[in-house]
Amino acid sequence: MCDQTFVAVTFGPCESCGLASPLMNIYVKTDPLNYCSFCVEVMACKGLQRGETLTSLKNESESLKKKLEEERVKLNDVELHQVAEKIEVLGALSLKTRRVLKGHSNKVLCMDWCKDRRRIVSSSQDGKLIVWDAFTLNKEHGVSLPCTWVMACAYAPSGCAVACGGLDNKCSVIPLSLDSNENLAAKKKSVAMHTNYLSGCTFTNSDMQLLTSSGDGTCALWDVESGQLLQSFHGHTADVLSLDLAPSETGNTFVSGGSDKKSNVWDMRSGQNVQSFESHESDVNCVKYYPSGDAFASASDDSTCRFYDLRADREVAVYQKDSIIFGASTVDFSLSGRLLFAGYNDYTINVWDVLKGTRVSCLFGHENRISRVRVSPDGTALCSASWDNTLRIWA
């Protein structure tokens, strides 16, 4: 458990604007400041101060970066695969396609499992959202949305609603019903408003709050009932492409990955960026927490997947192979965290041994790039969504 999350968030008057709100604790040249997240943002956007030039700022940034790396290296003693030497090698995995879900007429961009372990919601470029019972292959609901490229969709924890969004710059929540013929699009409710496309969305521990990431470089937390913005998260310098909520008991943090090659960990209460990792060489397409919440994995266009330990604050493994040249677009862990499933743009899914760093298996079958892989909530199956208009269930 990351000790960061046990720190009670300070709440009180901001030292800059005076309004009462959750405060971020930041340091400017070793002086501590307690500002609300809005004032921090204003400060960060201020132009050059007196005595600063672009080059001097850049030099300062470089030297700080180097110092940070030195600190990290000092604490580095044992590599992950060294500790894993004592662990036995995995047996051969025989994963086969058990279901093929056909029904979308264009690329499937996103999918999510329901907590009942068998229902799935999927969204596609043709503007359709389909809710399936993957076990019986029954399509329970089909919703037509007015926008194309619905890039994000999520199932609510109660199983009573779904959220989706994409090029319409919004995230909408649609309540589901027991009646398959009901027109669900009429009950659609816009919750989140961004200034660019929506790249990811997820419900928090209840149906009442929604966390979104967008191409406008920010993430945001929304109250579903009122549509109110509860907290916004600024810090990425390019599109945010993906986010994942921590599975820990306090559930106060989430991680996001963006086109600026960074993966950032955020405190949901104050909006503060608590950790950041920049070791990829290209856009970070997807981030996913390790089941215990102490680590996360990321997939990138540079064809590697990387594993970061949050308590040690550094990258502990890189999953790559010379024969894998195409970008990885999505990752997910198996229930125990031993296996990492990664979907690539060369139409395959590679299964990696998280501890040993070796590839265990390669899954073929899709006819276009994989947009999303997700392990079911009880770990019994893997679902993959692809630009070949289908979804596959592997077990």
Next chain:
Amino acid sequence: MTIRTARQDRGQHFRPRMHCFKKLEAIVVEMQDQKSGVKGSEQKLNVSTIPHVISKDVIAWIANKMKSTAETLVFGTMLVAYGYIYPLQNHKKLVMCNDASLYRFQTPYFWPAQKWVAEDSDYAHYNHLHELLNHKWDFIVMQATEQYAGKERKKPDRVVFDCQERAYWIVNRPPRRTHSAMDVGPERLIDPNTDENIFFQQAIMRSKVKSSVSLGLVKYITTYKNHDPFLAPCLPSNPWLSDNDSYWNLNMRVDAPTKMRVERWSFSFFELLSDLRGRDDFKVFLKKEFENLAFWEAAEELKWGTASSMSTKAETIFRTFLAPGAPRWINIDGRTMGLTVKGLDHPHRYVLEAAQTHVFLLMKKDTFFRYLKSPVYKEMQKKALNPEPHNFQSQLDQNAQNRSAGIHPIILWQQEEEEKAKAAAAAAPIDVKAMMSKIDRKK
């Protein structure tokens, strides 16, 4: 045919999304090496003779280069899909087949690089659309003359060039209803760098843990090894394999949980609480002393509830758990109590964080371990089911036809909400004044 104007710019001129192009190009150059590359030969196709034709030697070359056989066909297909190699027969289907199909290397002029964007006017010219584009014809002729200026073409070169050009357009303007590898989805933006120095200062100030201490990751994997359906078989059977969903039915909120499930409750307090059946069992153990758990549940509801309900919930929680003399007063230290009460002046969703964490840690470090050693838990372990593994291989067809629909999550949710409401009503602290006034009225 219509001319599509605002076409999505496949050039991605903001920056290279296709990080793989450089690597691919390096490999294709290697493949064409005179000595160590793929051997080509002259082949007769229809009437003309085409030079430098390659066949499935490509696949063998790739397998040798990559030192693995798993992805060779996939990699070959990628080379064809991106236009580095084009098929001579079946030219519309951009895959590499492991048979006698013939291929050729595409000329570098037509490689999918960023500098050369496939313009619509070029495509129009290719498709003889000058008849429809009379007003643009002069412009198009000018472009064409520029392109072919000074290049004289002989007949065999013409054939080759035609093949190459056709292949290029199949990759960049794929026929309707086919999948294209060149599709990259919506554009991504990049903003100029903003000030990151504030962040770096904080990062250095933060405390970090030594690597070996934090390798509890390995411990987690070892603990859950037998519970991972990809690594160990689940009992009675994995529903996706046997088409029998008894595994899911056994793991609902039933009276008799399975042994694996009961074992999982002992892994961590969080596991016990997240499984509602486990939480029920924990409540049985707590009997009368469950104000801590009730407070934790109430604080969770506050944190994840709607914004409008927050102040009322905070009020209720204060009256029930924190006020001096409250019916379900929780025993937390003075400092936390002080912080919480002060925070309740401006109720926000995290106002109970400190108190909730304190209570959670208390339960985790003390009550949880007492529970694991208690007769309640030991009874549960004895009662737990150990289902027989299904022998489903012979019944696969039958099972596939009888897949049951299960209970809809909405119905389950409604049932749970009803139960919660009943429990809340039964456990609500008795309002003495109201009781007394009721009795008075009866009199």
